[in-house]
Amino acid sequence: MNPTALHDLHVKRRDARTARAFEDRRRAETSALLSSVAARAAIALHGTPVLLLDPERVRRQYRHLRRTLPFVGFHYAVKALAHDAVLDVLDDAGCGFDIAGGEELALLTRRGVDPARIIHTHPIKKPAEIAAALAAGVRTFVVDNDVEIDKFRGAPPDTRLLVRLAYRSPHAKSDLSSKFGVGPFEAAHLVERALAAGVTVAGFSYHVGSQLDDAGRFAAAAADTLELMDILERRLNVQFDTLDIGGGFPASYDAEAAGVDEMAAALRPVLEPHARRLDIIAEPGRVMVADAMTLVTSVVGIAERSDGRWYYLDDGLYGSYSNVLTEDVHPLVFAERDLPGSAASHPAGAAGHRWATLAGPTCDSSDVIAREVMLPDLRVGDLLVSPTMGAYTTVTATRFNGRPFTPVAVLGRGPVTGEIAVASDARRLPIV
Ligand SMILES: Cc1ncc(COP(=O)(O)O)c(C=O)c1O
Missing domain, CATH: 3.20.20.10 (Alanine racemase)
Structure with missing residues (x-):
């Protein structure tokens, strides 16, 4: 291998290691949040989709x-x-x-x-x-x-x-x-x-x-x-x-x-x-x-298409993932089952995982959140979580297809005990 190709390979490997470390850190943070009493209470109260705001x-x-x-x-x-x-x-x-x-x-x-x-x-x-x-x-x-x-x-x-x-x-x-x-x-x-x-x-x-x-x-x-x-x-x-x-x-x-x-x-x-x-x-x-809000969604439909497995979620580009559409950003999407400490946890990339497409709930064909996401086999009702969903999400969401705005659950700490509490608040600016 010539020295330039060797250098490129080295850079690629280093970049891949850095990306994996970043994702692992995000996975650990998301896991800690999702297993908190407040997050579980918010999900129990609202079901999905729900945005957890800290x-x-x-x-x-x-x-x-x-x-x-x-x-x-x-x-x-x-x-x-x-x-x-x-x-x-x-x-x-x-x-x-x-x-x-x-x-x-x-x-x-x-x-x-x-x-x-x-x-x-x-x-x-x-x-x-x-x-x-x-x-x-x-x-x-x-x-x-x-x-x-x-x-x-x-x-x-x-x-x-x-x-x-x-x-x-x-x-x-x-x-x-x-x-x-x-x-x-x-x-x-x-x-x-x-x-x-x-x-x-x-x-x-x-x-x-x-x-x-x-x-x-x-x-x-x-x-x-x-x-x-x-x-x-x-x-x-x-x-x-x-x-x-x-x-x-x-x-x-x-x-x-x-x-x-x-x-x-x-x-x-x-x-x-x-x-x-x-x-x-x-x-x-x-x-x-951006880092203060996390989106929890669930799988509502699964289909095998010519390009592989599709999971349909209960939030999408016309809702909280509007940042993908308007800001061209790509939030991470983790399956709850892939989070460390999850009851059904198994490491990402292990057998049973496959590349999948994640689509939103509207019947618009452009409502695709992400392609080629490595995910475990999911069932209807399984949870998915996206961190870094605080900016340009609720403010640019629409009610397209008659879908309600995703509620925002506010997580807070009690003044004396430091106990995490949850308050529900879907108040928001009207869409203009
Ligand atoms: C005038 C102005 N100020 C501030 C902002 C905030 O930008 P950002 O969220 O990228 O920090 C924007 C975003 O569009 C803007 O147009």
């Missing part, structure tokens, strides 16, 4: 972000998971909120969140929506075009606009730069336009793209924006005070993605020198909540 994981993740980037003001992107239990822990922990629409604002104002902690980052808004947000006390908004700036003429004098920049991110799961954002020349024009309209531009925002597993790209976008701010301050004789580094921090769905520590290590040297002068903020969504 708000404490959200709190821990927020604290982790704060510890690693202490000079960044985090505003949770409510769109990722607009659940009361999530908003409660983040409100309690002092986190800010990033909203994209009126219902999200209502969720926050109803619970008495200080509007100074809310930013509205959708670059395109109905005039009535801007008026409602201003009336509620929100003052920070994002714009990326002349028409949007003109909507803010006559707004209260403490209104602050952030101009959204576009950075191409072909490796992100969703590269948002084609729909929103401007380049440096247009950014300069927009600052001038806002000045002429008597509206303050406080700084810039961007979103490097969702699920972007590249800490260097985050750091480069921050550095480029800081450079642009410096140039425009001198050229236009203005002073900016805010840099919004957006969201996009990746979650580890089917493989280990760059973690919060890696992101922070790349961003810190770029941002920290500016932390005294600038209000540096971020709008993370998925990284805050």
